[in-house]
Amino acid sequence: MSLEQYANFSNYSVASATVVLSLACLAYIAEWAFTRQVTSARRRDRAAQRALVTTGAGDSGATASVAPTNDTSAADAEYRRELAARIGLSLTVLAFALLVVGVVTRSLASGEFRAPWGNMYEFSMVGITAVIGMFLVMVKLADVNWLGGIVTAFAVIVLGLSMLVYVPAGPLVPALDSYWLVIHVIAAMISAGAFAIGAALSVLYLVRARAEAKTPDIDDREGYIWRLPTAAKMDRLSYRIHAFAFPLYTFAALIAGPIWAYHAWGRAWGWDPKEVWAFITWVAYACYLHARATAGWKGKAAAILALVAFATFMFNYVGVNLFIDGMHSYAK
Structure with a gap:
């Protein structure tokens, strides 16, 4: 590949990673929304159970009618929540891989395999790669997937702003x-x-x-x-x-x-x-x-x-x- 091709490949990789991180952020936001649905459904279940107990304690001797609970809706919301969380994490891993490719090809685009941090654009690219990498390590070690929404939103903002200070690849x-x-x-x-x-x-x-x-x-x-x-x-x-x-x-x-x-x-x-x-x-x-x-x-x-x-x-x-x-x- 020519130097120009390496540079274009790096640009496409970083731009694609930005889009993927945006989708990951949306998935994490969906996880938050489904979590609220889960807790709301479970709260209604508890209220229904308390009403059942209160009705059964009456002294009329009549058979109490049992209010339907929301077990199915709670289970469905929990499934959607877990699916959104898995999608968010999978997209974050994909974005990290794209960023690594972008960093490596940016190095090759300079005409020499050098460290890609000669300007603000490259600092931003490598810095966000480090942030996402650290997040994925912490997910593995401490199960902090719940941080995904904040981390991916921060990454999208930094990568987006880095486009404003973009400079072509070149020697240090x-x-x-x-x-x-x-x-x-x-x-x-x-x-x-x-x-x-x-x-x-x-x-x-x-x-x-x-x-x-x-x-x-x-x-x-x-x-x-x-x-x-x-x-x-x-x-x-x-x-x-x-x-x-x-x-x-x-x-x-x-x-x-x-x-x-x-x-x-x-x-x-x-x-x-x-x-x-x-x-x-x-x-x-x-x-x-x-x-x-x-x-x-x-x-x-x-x-x-x-x-x-x-x-x-x-x-x-x-x-x-x-x-x-x-x-x-x-x-x-």
Whole structure:
């Protein structure tokens, strides 16, 4: 294949992955809707059973007429819910495969098999591949398929916006042509995927905790939010994911990054905006982990702090690259 063909194949693969992720997001939304139908049907069943018991306890001696229950409708809704969940996950796996193909062919399209992160479009493509990959790993290890709607929606938004900063494939600028950059970005991308999953968990934790506080009666709980793990479990899982990602980000931002900068520009640290915001992000996540582990911060305060840290990460990824001039301006 020619370089142009590789480039076109990569573009088609990424565009197809975006469409597939959109369909996966719709499937996850359908799962949420069917979950509400399941809980509503089961709630009606419980009400019918209570009415039956009350009627049977009467002293008239007459045979009570039994109100029909909704077992069939509940079973049908449960089947549709599980089918939507399986379709969503299958489409997510397909999208991940398409993204991997897009990343590899983008590398080949440059005329040399290089790391595909020479600009914002490539950063976005590889970053979302890492996010989806991390999500699929977590589905396998921790059964977090219920995060699919948020993760796929985030991926579609980032991939869609990346089209606005698309540039044709080409060789890397000299500053980026370093194996230390490969090490630096791989560690950063893995930690980015974990941070994104941790942020999604923090959002769902806040929603679930609010719902638990407002609806103490179990019989009144219906809808998708009640099929999620408890708020306490999501809080613990979020902490574990952040604890996994933070050492990787530390290595990427404070060790591999400065080493690459020294080889590229002759200095390890120069107060470049990208470097400063990477340090701000590191401090924010360090504060979250320190407060969570030592000061006993759990629940709402910890979740908000985790989201603030993720906001600094996203600003460093988008805002600094696009709107602030510095040594990393080649990423535009």
